[in-house]
Amino acid sequence: MTKIIVGLGIFVLLLVAIVLIRPPESRILQPSDTITPSEREAQTVSILSENLEVPWAMAFLPDGRMLVTERPGRVRLVDTNGNVSDPIATIPVHQVSESGLHGVAVDPNFETNKNIYLYYTYRSSGSNTLNRVVRYKFEGEKLLEEKIIVGQIPGAPNHDGGRIKFGPDGLLYITTGDAQQPSLAQDRNSFAGKILRVTRDGNRGPSNPFDTIIYSYGHRNPQGITWDDNGQLWSTEHGRSPGGLDELNLIQAGKNYGWPEIQGVETRSGLITPIINSGSGDTWAPAGTAYFNGSIFFAGLRGSALYEYKISEQKLVEHFKNEYGRLREVVLGPDGMLYVTTSNRDGRGTVRQGNDKILRINPARL
Numbered sequence: 001m002t003k004i005i006v007g008l009g010i011f012v013l014l015l016v017a018i019v020l021i022r023p024p025e026s027r028i029l030q031p032s033d034t035i036t037p038s039e040r041e042a043q044t045v046s047i048l049s050e051n052l053e054v055p056w057a058m059a060f061l062p063d064g065r066m067l068v069t070e071r072p073g074r075v076r077l078v079d080t081n082g083n084v085s086d087p088i089a090t091i092p093v094h095q096v097s098e099s100g101l102h103g104v105a106v107d108p109n110f111e112t113n114k115n116i117y118l119y120y121t122y123r124s125s126g127s128n129t130l131n132r133v134v135r136y137k138f139e140g141e142k143l144l145e146e147k148i149i150v151g152q153i154p155g156a157p158n159h160d161g162g163r164i165k166f167g168p169d170g171l172l173y174i175t176t177g178d179a180q181q182p183s184l185a186q187d188r189n190s191f192a193g194k195i196l197r198v199t200r201d202g203n204r205g206p207s208n209p210f211d212t213i214i215y216s217y218g219h220r221n222p223q224g225i226t227w228d229d230n231g232q233l234w235s236t237e238h239g240r241s242p243g244g245l246d247e248l249n250l251i252q253a254g255k256n257y258g259w260p261e262i263q264g265v266e267t268r269s270g271l272i273t274p275i276i277n278s279g280s281g282d283t284w285a286p287a288g289t290a291y292f293n294g295s296i297f298f299a300g301l302r303g304s305a306l307y308e309y310k311i312s313e314q315k316l317v318e319h320f321k322n323e324y325g326r327l328r329e330v331v332l333g334p335d336g337m338l339y340v341t342t343s344n345r346d347g348r349g350t351v352r353q354g355n356d357k358i359l360r361i362n363p364a365r366l
Contacts, residue, residue, distance in 0.1 A: 044365040045320075048082040048339065050354035055341040057104045057163070057288070058331050058358070061138075062111055066339070068358070069118065071100035071346065075143060078358065089136070089143035094123045097347075099155060102131075102162025107200060108170055114138045115200060117172065119162045121155045129155040133164060133174055133202070149202035150213065154179035154192040159221040159238075163288070168231050171205045172198050175235065177221040182260035185218050193219045193259060195235065195251060209254030218257040218271065224289030224298050224330075225251075228311065236286035236298045239263060239277065246284040247274035248296065248309055276309065276316060288329035290338060292363050299327035301343060306330070308366065319366055324359065325349050338363050 054071040058078075061067065066078040073093040077085040093100045099121035107115035116136045124130050131153035136143035149172075159177030167173050178185045178193035185193025188210060197205035197215040204213050224236035232250060237257070239245030245264045249257055249272070258271040264280065267273050278284045285302035296309040304326055306319040320327075328343035338361040343349060345356050 044362055046360045047354070047357055048360045049078050049084050049358040050356075052076070052084065052341070052356045052358070054100075054328075054343055054346045055356055055358065056100070056102050056328060056343075058329055058339060058341065059104045059106045060331070060334055061106060064334060066358075067104050067106065067116065068341075069101045069104045071095060071102070073101045073120070075101070075104070075118070077141065082358070085141075088141055091118065091120050092122070093120045094129060094155075095121070096129075097157035099129065099131075099157055099160050102160065103164035103174075105164045105166055105172060108166050110138075113200075116143060117149065117164055118143075119164050119174065121160055129157070129179075131155040131160055131162070131176065133172075133198075135200070149200075150174065150191070150196065150198060152191070154181070154184060154190060156180040161219075161222055163223050163225050165225055167197075167233065168227055169205075172200060173215065173225055173233070174198070175219070175222040175225060178219070178259065182220070185220060185259045186256070186261065188212070188214060188217060193217060195219065195222065195225070195233075207253070215253055216251050216255050216257060218255075218259050218261070220259040222249075223287045226289045226291045226296065228291045228296070229294075234289060234291070234296050236284075236289050237274075238285055239283075242283075244278045244280050244283045246278040246286050248276050248286070248298070249274045276314075278303075287327070287343075288331065288341075290330045290332045292332055292336075292338065295363075297330050297338060297363070299330045299340060301326045301328060301346075301348070306338075306340060306361070324357070325352060325355070333360075336363075337361060 056071045057069045059067050064080045068076045073091040074087040075089040101120045103119040105117040116138050133150040135147045137145045156179040159180050161176040163175040174196040176194050184190045195216045196213045198213050221238040222235045235249045237247040255272050264277050283302040284300040287299045289298040305321040308317045325344040326349040329341040340359045342356045
């Protein structure tokens with residue numbers, strides 16, 4: 001009997017110890033949780049915001065709030081506690097399949113000029129589907145005074161590109177898709193299937209390679225761009241469908257990235273092969289991209305994962321595979337955290353409770 005009692009005592013002590021040493025990331029924080037900043041820092045993943053509809057892009061304002069675009073045409077503010085505003089702008093987009101409201105960028109000189117930039121799909125008077133980049137003034141928590149910066153970008157229900165970001169050089173970079181016409185990616189007289197580089201007024205960036213706003217070409221559907229510590233530009237790109245061959249590219253001015261002439265590991269003189277690709281048996285459907293501490297992080301839509309390419313190791317790692325469904329945007333916040341959106345309400349995912357969400361991820365704990 002004594003041995004049984006002692007054994008039970010040891011068992012109880014072990015259970016208590018397991019509970020006490022349970023790692024803090026075992027519980028995913030919800031938006032309603034009241035916690036201290038240090039407690040949130042200790043978490044791998046927390047849910048910042050919920051109940052959005054296809055949040056396509058995010059950009060931080062200097063005060064720490066985020067501008068978030070929803071593909072149906074709404075722009076929202078999200079404060080540092082995850083509270084989501086009513087729309088501060090509703091853009092009359094043409095939203096079919098993948099088209100609609102896409103990228104958002106905050107001017108590097110925002111504190112003095114209050115400029116905000118958007119990329120969206122619209123219908124022209126001739127019923128053509130086109131994309132444009134526009135500039136607004138952020139005043140009274142509204143977007144006012146729309147001005148077209150780059151217009152007449154070929155559009156389609158799919159392959160519209162749409163990511164816009166300011167680079168370290170203070171210029172605005174714009175990704176465009178091939179508008180479901182692959183040959184346009186090789187046509188330097190078309191803005192389709194390109195990465196464009198312009199000033200804040202939409203003029204050609206100084207030292208652009210072709211005396212136009214085109215920076216690189218031969219792209220199918222690039223949806224993510226970021227810069228590493230050396231100022232090098234990286235881009236993610238959707239490969240053929242179906243069949244994978246999604247790409248992570250290191251972008252250089254004036255280079256031709258091959259679509260539709262080469263894919264995957266294929267090579268041809270004058271064409272650039274991607275740094276890595278998903279192969280023909282896998283599909284990432286890569287979207288938003290961010291750089292942190294030697295790694296390129298990018299979201300996977302079809303891949304339903306956060307991918308991390310460790311540059312020095314030339315190694316790709318998957319995080320959260322199938323845990324949150326389709327992932328679309330990744331940005332690095334001023335707090336050193338990664339902010340990632342789900343995209344389960346885009347017509348191609350399985351809608352889950354609270355979708356769509358903004359996740360806050362501590363990259364130091366991955």
